[in-house]
Amino acid sequence: MKEVLILFIIFCSLLCCTYLFAQQSEIVYDNNSQIEILTGADVCADIVTVNGSFSGSGTICSGALPVTLSLFNASNEKNNVKLYWKTENELNNSGFQVQRRAEGNDWVIVTFVQGNGTTNEPAEYHYTDAKLMPGKYFYRLKQTDYNGNYEYFDLALPVIISKPNEYRLSQSYPNPSNPKCNIDYQVPENINVNISVYDLLGKLVTVLVNAKKDAGIYTIEFDGTNLSSGTYIYSFTAGQYKEVKKLILVK
Template identity: 45%
Template sequence: MWWMLARMSGWDGDLPVELTSFRADVSGNNVVLSWQTATEVNNYGFEVERYAQSVECKGWEKISFVQGAGNSNSPKEYSFTDNLTLTSYSYSYRLKQIDLDGSFTYSNEVKVNSSEKASEFRLEQNYPNPFNPSTMISYQLPMNSFVTLKVYNMLGQEITTLVNEQKPAGNYEVKFDASNLSSGVYVYRLLAGDFNASYKMLLLK
């Protein structure tokens, strides 16, 4: 699914900012937002806004700004980590895309529920896939565990270690940057206690 972010000042013949994905994931006690654009014209950047579903909430709140690429005909990836102390509330997020001339529009909203608990060990397929040059790998832990997450080539040679530490129960997301690697198929493997899972991913440059 994608959303076209058209400028509120009206159509001027240029391509708008095309948002191809926007997601929010709970990672430990934080919320990780990630989004991707296919094209950008006069994109100054994105204000990140949060709405907490609580009686204390006073509406949408600007929590950060992420610089845009300006003009681009190739995919661009962005991310922001909301380092808040999660409560039992639900949180909604949206992006306010701002042009260089000050005009703006909003993305669709995404929501996370901090009260949701991981019920099992799980490793997800990376997203996006295929990817270039980076992708996100998500996993969940139902209990405190020592976690190892590594990437291998198709010869079984270790490329890098993404995680190698004790983690509390929760949902996590890790960014894998393959800027220095060649196109091809790679495998990532998660070890956590007795749990062992792996997936293939495709790097296309």
């Protein structure tokens, strides 16, 4: 077994690579084994047992495989939270599960961001958690290696999404649309909202929203697939507030 292992490690060393037994949960070498691991080679698993001798300048690692996280912060713009984190080095890193918890609620999984495996170079990661309702939010990263080992990194401070302080209707985007576009609107209080689309003759084309909404910022989609190209009017009504804008549909 010694000769095969040495030849394999020499091959890896010539290629200037590191080989990780990443998918193994346990590696056990037989009694009286003589293991030589050369520079640039690592033997890693949840459990590594050598029933013999070990030599060489390579490494044997077992248990959780580390990621050095040097930075984890967040910023918010309106109701979007931008997360940023940086690693100084990674070993056997499958990736990061982004988790969020609203105050008084349980943790939920937001997304998974692929890691860089094994690297000694710094790596930067970004993710935007979009379209959140007003409230206080906590974030953490669940870093997982290829063996399933994991650890948590918590954001130091919660992120506060404030309630809007005014009514507002955005211009549709993209505009012109072909054939779909988005429309943002915001309300500063719980109120009945109606957003309807009309043609230039004043004929009702479709109703996009007709419901009571909590204070917050919202996005809706207008789909003009079954409509003719042209200019349309969309009207936003919330209590006594009313605003009207135009959108252009081009096919």
